[in-house]
Amino acid sequence: MARHKPAAIVCRLPIGSRATVAGRVVNIDGGRVRLVDGSGALTLSLGHVSPGAPALGQLVQATGVWDGTALVVETRRDGVAPLDSFPKAEGDYAHFTADGGRRVANLHRRAAVLGAIRVYFDQRGFLEVETPLMVRSPGTEVHIEAFSVDGGRDRRFLITSPEMHMKRLLGAGLSKIYQISRAFRRDEAGGHHQPEFTMLEWYRGFADASAVMEDTENLVAAVAEEVRGEATVQVAGRNVSVAPPWHRLRVDEALLEYAGLTLSEVLPDEERFFHAWVEKVEPALGRDRATFVTHWPASMASLARLLPDDPTSADRFEAYVGGIELCNGFGELVDAREQRGRIEAEVALREAEGLPAYPIDERFLGALEEGLPDSGGNALGVDRLVMMVCGEDRVSEVMAFPADRV
Structure with a gap:
């Protein structure tokens, strides 16, 4: 035929x-x-x-x-006729075609988002790369847990982020790179989380966080315009502008404005900080217009450098759209000694809290010792971006097979 x-x-x-x-x-x-x-x-x-x-x-x-x-x-x-009654109440056909085929339409929009992301970076001279999903070290951050992989000659883990391998490529001379990658994190659950998800990461060598923030707002606007026809997304039924430039707010300003607290009141008690942040600050961020939050406390620097003119703050930003965190970016830490010290402190803290021990990635530290350019990088949740473009409230609605349907 x-x-x-x-x-x-x-x-x-x-x-x-x-x-x-x-x-x-x-x-x-x-x-x-x-x-x-x-x-x-x-x-x-x-x-x-x-x-x-x-x-x-x-x-x-x-x-x-x-x-x-x-x-x-x-x-x-x-073709072969169905063996049982059709459609099955819990079957895939009923699931995907419910509500007029809404989930099928979301998969088409998801493909359009991925295509728009690639067009954006390809047109700006970025190289798309692929790095391993199964690694010797998944990182040592205290609040992120990895899945272990059995059956190999040595212990491996599924990546929680492609970050460390991409930075090794920076050290190898690839100064503008991006990747759309699957990532895996244990104990991730809720409307905006899945244990297996899609992450967009990109890095600019010889740049800082401000250059990557500009990338972020231009990228998200371009994606929204391509798929929705305008630089807006929808969160909880509310239209949110993602047209550049995005609003900018420091952490201490956001904490004072929305929680009535100063940083000195809540730190060094990070548990109290995050309770106030999640309960009062986060829901208010970016309600009508996408917002960058900058100047995170140095104790929350992770893999970000400290600001040269303000060593109490990290060169780190997060973007919020409709009260939801969309991405987390850094002016990257490229000092090998300082990075080793931070990693060793995280390893000790994991041990003290009785968390699984993860190996230190010596190849990553070796790349830092050889020298990385000053760089900016960002990790953006693709599922959350698609959710906002589609006007859905849960990332599971824009994934072909979320965890509960695998």
Whole structure:
């Protein structure tokens, strides 16, 4: 048979056009059959074509002539009929086609978002790279837990981020790189989290956090314009502008404005800080306009450098859209001695708190010892961006198979 066309395209063909379609039977009314594919639905007029009428749920490929209301079938090939009643209440077909096929439409939008991301970086001279998903060290951050992988000659872990390997590429001379990668974190659950998710990371050598912040606002605006037709996204039913420039706010300013607290009141008690941040500050950030939060306390620097003109603050930013954190970026720490000291302190803290011990990534530290350029980098949650572009409230609604449907 000829290559099939999407149902939505066939329905717009001139009367008398010949076409081949393929899809699933969702309704049978005498000699007329309703067929659905990923683009939409159309009617098949079977007439006296052999074989007889297909079963409900059966996959069918048919060739015929479009008469303006139905495809008058001349030849047909049927797939295997469903063994049980169709559709199953908890089956994939019912799941994806519920609410008028909303989840299928979201997958199309997701593909458009990924395409727009690649266009943005490719047009600006970035190189797309791939780094390992299974590594010897997943990092040592205290608040992130990794999945271990068994069966190899030595112990490995699924990555929690591609960060360290991408920085090794910076050290090898690749100064503008990006990656759309799967990442894995244990104990990640909730409307905006999944244990397996998609992360966009990019790095600019010979740059700082401000250059990456500019990338971020321009990228998100470009994605929204491509997929939605305007530089807005939707969070909890509310339109949020992502048009540059984004609002900028320091951590101490945000804490005072939305929680009525000063940094000196809550630090060094980080538990108290994060309780106030999550309960009072975060929900208020970026409600109408995307917002960068900068100048994080030095104790929360992670892999960011300290600001040269303010060593009490890290060269780190987070972006919030509609009260949801979208990304976490740094002016990267490239001092090998300081980085080793921070990692060793994290290892000791993990041990003190009874957390699993992860190896130190000596190859990463070796790359720092050879020398990395001053760099800016960012890690952006792709699932959250797609969720906002689609106007959904949960990332699971924009993933083909979230954890509870694997």
